[in-house]
Amino acid sequence: MVLNVGILNLMHDKVDTQRRFSTVLNEGDYDVNVQYFYPQTHYQNRPVPTLVQQISQPLVLDQLDQFDAFIITGAPLEQLPFNDITYIDEVHQLIDQLGKLAIPQLYVCWGAMAAANYLYGVQKYQLPEKIFGVFANYRHHNDPFLTGLPDGFLAPHARYAELDVNAIKENPELTITATTKDNRLFSFSALHKKQYFLFSHLEYGRDALLKEYRRERNAHPERDYLKPQNYFRDPLHMKDPEFKWAKTRRVFFDNWLQYVAHDVKERQLVKE
Template identity: 65%
Template structure:
């Protein structure tokens, strides 16, 4: 019997949309089961301007009426974590999307800003700015084992790149949330809401080898007069920023394979209910 194809929708909110799509394609390329990725964009982001041709060429507009096409759904990060949620032009569309995913009981993976926005909307978890950007490759401590961390050793490495953080105590105190892992310095790696099949990932595990370097260059090129911290624990030669290392690749494979397995399990359970 052929393995059923797993259909994953990805709302791509990142600035480097082509690179982001390639990263997710690489992440799922080695999956044991066939995976179809569909990339989408929020329509209200382009309410007062034309949708760029590139965006139209590589993705399709988010259509809430078609979400039942997907077996799992990902909302990516976005370089807007320093902006209040209320100031994000497409935040209402994000909220409508989340409501629909919950209603359809589709497994959800929220990444970085996507995780901040979803946790704030669903559970009232507050966001605050960090004193300085968390930027580099750091070991992570497992607080509570869960399905997506299965096979990861304590101290596993992951890339972090963000200017904001969520309130840890609110997460710990919420009855529907389970804190899974943090960095050694107690910054978030992940938590989950098992009742609603929701996973909140704060590290950019989808990043490839060059991604942190590209992020540094993007910020530096945008504001050349500003000083930006270089990503830590990343280069073979940190002084000259040479030799970026892909030290989180093992964690990347394990984490996304585990998430895909939870989606596959959900598909099987729904099929059994139908039968």
């Protein structure tokens, strides 16, 4: 079975992001055709960069019915209010259309924050310091996407903001599926809709956290940035990063694609 997955790529490192998602979505048993998009309103007053045009297409909402699932990536925007994002209305329109079409949705990091805020009014707040590194995560409820992982499974986290966990717990439409020991979100889901909110960058490969640290440090060398924790074999010299979440990544995306394939079959039966 060939699965068609659309991805709105909002990350800064667009080429690396597309390579990562194309890799993880094709590591398993499914042949996955991945199409990448950019928000048109992000470039409404300036030319679309040549690289962006070469590797992705403008988002066109009336073409979404060709996809079996859709992903909205993270973005380095968690320190900004949602209303300050130039393309936030386009993201909201995309979320609305995916809901109308009942297409499985995976929202990652900032994408999860923006979607949860828009759909369920969950507020975002700034963390006292960035959660940055590889951490153990613990289940709160049974989650088919985490089937096959031990409690305390490892995953990378990299963000400056968090959602109101209590607001999620109090919402009868949502269920928290896993958090870190310090109650930082790994994931939650909508009970009766095809929406999954993932706060770990599971698409990241071995060197991604190191690249993120270097990017921030190079952009503002005058600042003291937190180094990724529980990540290096030699933390003193920041050498030999370990790919501790490889199993988590493989199991999660295998389970998610299995769910997408089952959803495709169910929708085909309904049509017949």
